Amino acid sequence: MKRITWLVPTLYIIFLMLPIYWLINMSFKTTNEILGTFSLWPHNFTLDNYIKIFTDRTWYQGYINSICYVVLNTLISVTAALPAAYAFSRYKFLGDKHLFFWLLTNRMAPPAVFALPFFQLYSASGLFDTYLAVALAHCLFNIPLAVWILEGFMSGVPRELDETAYVDGYSFWRFFIKIFLPSIAAGIGVAAFFCFMFSWVELLLAKTLTSVEAKPIAATMTRTASTAGYELGLLSAAGTLTIIPGAFVIYFVRNYIAKGFALGRV
Amino acid sequence: MIERIHNQKAWFMVLPVILLVAFNAVIPLMTVVNYSVQETFGNNVFFWEGLKWYEQVLHSERFHASMTRQIIFTSIILLIEIPLGIAIALTMPRKGLGATLCLVLMSLPLLIPWNVVGAMWNIFALPEIGFLGHVVNSMGIDYNFTQQPISAWVTIIAMDVWHWTSLVVLLSYAGLSAIPEAFYHAAQIDTATKWQIFRYIQLPKMKHVLTIAILLRFMDSFMIYTEPFVLTGGGPGNSTTFLSIDLVKIALGQFDLGPAAAMSLIYFLIVLLLCWVFYTLMMRNEAR
Numbered sequence: 001m002k003r004i005t006w007l008v009p010t011l012y013i014i015f016l017m018l019p020i021y022w023l024i025n026m027s028f029k030t031t032n033e034i035l036g037t038f039s040l041w042p043h044n045f046t047l048d049n050y051i052k053i054f055t056d057r058t059w060y061q062g063y064i065n066s067i068c069y070v071v072l073n074t075l076i077s078v079t080a081a082l083p084a085a086y087a088f089s090r091y092k093f094l095g096d097k098h099l100f101f102w103l104l105t106n107r108m109a110p111p112a113v114f115a116l117p118f119f120q121l122y123s124a125s126g127l128f129d130t131y132l133a134v135a136l137a138h139c140l141f142n143i144p145l146a147v148w149i150l151e152g153f154m155s156g157v158p159r160e161l162d163e164t165a166y167v168d169g170y171s172f173w174r175f176f177i178k179i180f181l182p183s184i185a186a187g188i189g190v191a192a193f194f195c196f197m198f199s200w201v202e203l204l205l206a207k208t209l210t211s212v213e214a215k216p217i218a219a220t221m222t223r224t225a226s227t228a229g230y231e232l233g234l235l236s237a238a239g240t241l242t243i244i245p246g247a248f249v250i251y252f253v254r255n256y257i258a259k260g261f262a263l264g265r266v
Numbered sequence: 267m268i269e270r271i272h273n274q275k276a277w278f279m280v281l282p283v284i285l286l287v288a289f290n291a292v293i294p295l296m297t298v299v300n301y302s303v304q305e306t307f308g309n310n311v312f313f314w315e316g317l318k319w320y321e322q323v324l325h326s327e328r329f330h331a332s333m334t335r336q337i338i339f340t341s342i343i344l345l346i347e348i349p350l351g352i353a354i355a356l357t358m359p360r361k362g363l364g365a366t367l368c369l370v371l372m373s374l375p376l377l378i379p380w381n382v383v384g385a386m387w388n389i390f391a392l393p394e395i396g397f398l399g400h401v402v403n404s405m406g407i408d409y410n411f412t413q414q415p416i417s418a419w420v421t422i423i424a425m426d427v428w429h430w431t432s433l434v435v436l437l438s439y440a441g442l443s444a445i446p447e448a449f450y451h452a453a454q455i456d457t458a459t460k461w462q463i464f465r466y467i468q469l470p471k472m473k474h475v476l477t478i479a480i481l482l483r484f485m486d487s488f489m490i491y492t493e494p495f496v497l498t499g500g501g502p503g504n505s506t507t508f509l510s511i512d513l514v515k516i517a518l519g520q521f522d523l524g525p526a527a528a529m530s531l532i533y534f535l536i537v538l539l540l541c542w543v544f545y546t547l548m549m550r551n552e553a554r
Contacts, residue, residue, distance in 0.1 A: 008357040012350075012435075013371050016428060019390040020374070022397045026389055038400050076286070084283040087276035094274060101545060103283070106291050108541050110489035112510035113530040116517050117294030140290040143283055203381045203492050204514075218379045222496070232389060239382040246377025250370055257369050257436060 020243065026236035034232050049237035062217030063241065065131070066200065069214065072135035074195040077142040078150075078188060085150035086176070090162070103144040111204045114140070119208050133209045134216070138202060142195040149194060153187025186256050193253045200246065217242060301527035319528035329529060331504070332512040339508060340487045343426045347483060348476070350427070351434025355442055356468070358435070369439070372432040384496025387425040391497075411498065415505035418498050422506055425493060430483060437479040441472035477548045481541065488537055509533055 026034060027049055028042040037043075053059040087093070088100060118137055119128075127133040161183065165175040181188065207219040221238050250257070302319055304312040323329050359365045375383070393399040393410045398421075402409040411421040445467065453463050491510035494500065500507035500515070507515070513533065517526035 005357040009354055009359075009368055012354050012431070013368065016371065016375055016432070018397065019386050019428065022390045023386045034395060038395060040397075080282040080286055083279035087279035090270060091273040091276035092270045093272070093276040096276075099280065099284070101542070103287060104545065105538055105541070106287055108485050108537050109291070109534060110491075110510055110513075110530075110537065112489070112491050112513045112517075113298065113534050114290075114294050115514065116523070116526070117297035118290075120297060121293055136286070137290060139286050143287055147283060197377055200377065201379045203379060218381045221385065222381055232395075235385055236389060239378075239385055242379050242382050243374070243377070247374060250373050250377060254366055254370050257373055 023236050024240050026232055027240045029233055031231065031233050046233075049233045050241075052234060053237055053241065059217075059220060059238065062215060062220040065210075065214050066206075066216040066218070067245065069131040069134040069138075069206070069216070070196055070199040072131055073138045073142060073199045074192050076135060077139055077146045077195045078192050080139075081143055081146035081150055081191065082181070082188075083176075085147045085154055086180070088147065088151045089154035090159070100147075103147055107141050107144040107148075109140070111141075111202070115204055115208045118205060122209050128209060129211050129213045131214050134206045134214060135199075137205045137209055138195075138199045140205075141202075142198055145194055145198065146191045149191045150184070150187055153184045153190070157183055189253055190256050193249060193256075196249055197246070298527045298530050301523045302531055303524075305524055315524065319524040320532065323525055323529045323532060328512070332507050332509050335505075335507065336488065336509045339422070339490075340484060342423055343430070343487050344480065344483060346423070346427055347431045347434050348480060351431050351479065352438050352472070352476075354431070354435045355438035356464070358439065360443060369436065372435055374432075375429050376432055380492035381496045383425065383429055384493040387421065387428075387493075388497050391421050413502055415502055418502060418506050422494050422497060425497060426487065426490070429493065430486070433482065434479045437475040438472055441475035442468060445471050474548070477544065481544045481548070484544070485537060485541060 025041060028045055028047070029039075030044050030046050030048070033039065033042065033044050088096060122128045122133045122137070127136070157180070161179065162175065165179050170179070203216070203218045203222075206216045207222070210216065210219065217238065221235060303315055303317070305315045305318075306312050358368045378386070388396075390396050391398045391411055393403055399409060399411075408414070409417045411417040449467050450463070453467060458466070489510055490508055491514065494506050494508060495511055495514075498506045500511045513526060513529055516522050516529065
């Protein structure tokens with residue numbers, strides 16, 4: 001019985017790792033080897049694909065662009081969501097429930113619906129092809145999510161903490177920054193993780209709102225796939241590199257992942 | 267749930283969020299509404315058309331076809347991912363190094379950009395040079411996702427299961443680890459079977475997180491665009507053209523703004539309606 005229970009997660013993880021292994025495997029092969037033979041590991045091991053990415057500006061700039069707008073979006077989303085989540089977790093006010101649902105509806109809006117109007121809106125406001133444009137556009141789904149997660153964590157902090165601080169003569173903002181925020185540090189970390197994640201993986205809006213200057217790495221990859229024919233090795237190397245930031249961020253929040261995915265409401 | 271007090275000033279704390287989201291949501295949504303009732307021949311000249319586009323979309327074969335495909339796809343992946351996710355969460359190690367390792371490895375697919383997921387599966391499933399394609403073909407099964415609709419469907423479903431089952435696992439795991447040891451002790455004293463423990467202790471405790479899981483998986487699978495677009499481009503033929511792919515084809519490909527806008531709104535309203543039902547049920551559970 002014990003052996004069988006181990007089998008299920010093990011098989012699942014093997015299933016998860018296979019395509020990733022294949023991608024990494026391809027990234028170290030030459031184009032000739034990819035198209036010529038079927039091999040489980042690279043026979044003519046080459047780093048050319050990676051060298052090309054790190055020396056060609058159109059490639060490595062894509063990574064810098066992606067990271068810039070993702071970090072900017074995470075900062076904006078979490079900063080704006082903090083006071084709002086506090087309000088939702090502590091106070092009753094006119095239309096609070098409707099407002100909360102309205103925020104969530106934006107998480108439900110298919111990005112495909114918004115692609116064209118976003119293009120027009122950001123072109124009209126002169127933000128087209130800047131980091132800020134993508135960062136603001138991603139707020140559409142990241143702010144509701146951050147509010148949702150933070151509200152869950154904040155509801156777990158007892159009211160007595162607030163009241164004790166007021167009795168001790170703290171002003172609201174001093175209490176909020178000095179006492180309250182440190183007590184939900186894990187929640188902030190989780191919210192930031194999710195904002196990072198959804199901004200990092202989204203492509204449709206990021207691609208629509210940029211052309212040259214702020215073009216994300218994911219868009220650079222689609223261009224290669226379509227115009228330069230089958231540069232599978234290069235494409236695999238670029239794909240492998242996009243996995244690294246995610247893996248890095250997961251490592252930092254590893255102890256909070258489970259609670260975070262439950263949006264702080266277990 | 268903590269007691270909340272009345273305070274209308276709380277609106278000021280919510281204001282930044284409202285402004286940011288409104289800029290992104292209300293203005294574009296109004297643009298879409300605008301397009302959906304008008305006809306344009308370019309040059310910013312518009313004519314009032316009323317509900318013509320809505321009628322056209324609701325009666326078009328093409329919309330029905332992509333809607334049907336969308337519903338079939340979403341049902342299949344929910345039926346696979348939810349039970350599979352629960353099964354994995356139940357069997358994975360509950361604490362220690364094994365648990366951390368499982369969590370980290372399982373979250374990995376969630377952090378990969380969606381087009382890379384598509385590209386990765388494309389490379390993985392290619393006949394002859396891809397691992398999956400090569401293995402399946404060498405077993406004597408005719409498989410080529412760029413030419414056969416059935417292969418394309420199987421590949422897309424496998425890809426989605428690969429991509430998102432972990433979300434269900436992580437949520438279920440969070441629900442399971444919140445169950446106090448005492449519950450299991452009590453069950454042991456009552457000599458409950460494994461099934462009884464699952465049915466009467468674990469499942470009720472996971473109810474809340476599973477609602478979130480179903481809600482998220484429903485929403486995201488209903489909006490799926492990038493992964494199938496990169497993998498199959500909606501083909502072969504139109505066999506994997508889901509709603510979003512069809513919508514982008516009409517809006518940005520053919521530039522038929524009116525029908526595209528009407529379709530957008532119908533699409534959005536369907537997602538909204540179903541999510542509202544879920545959300546209300548969820549909130550009712552919480553209040554209880």
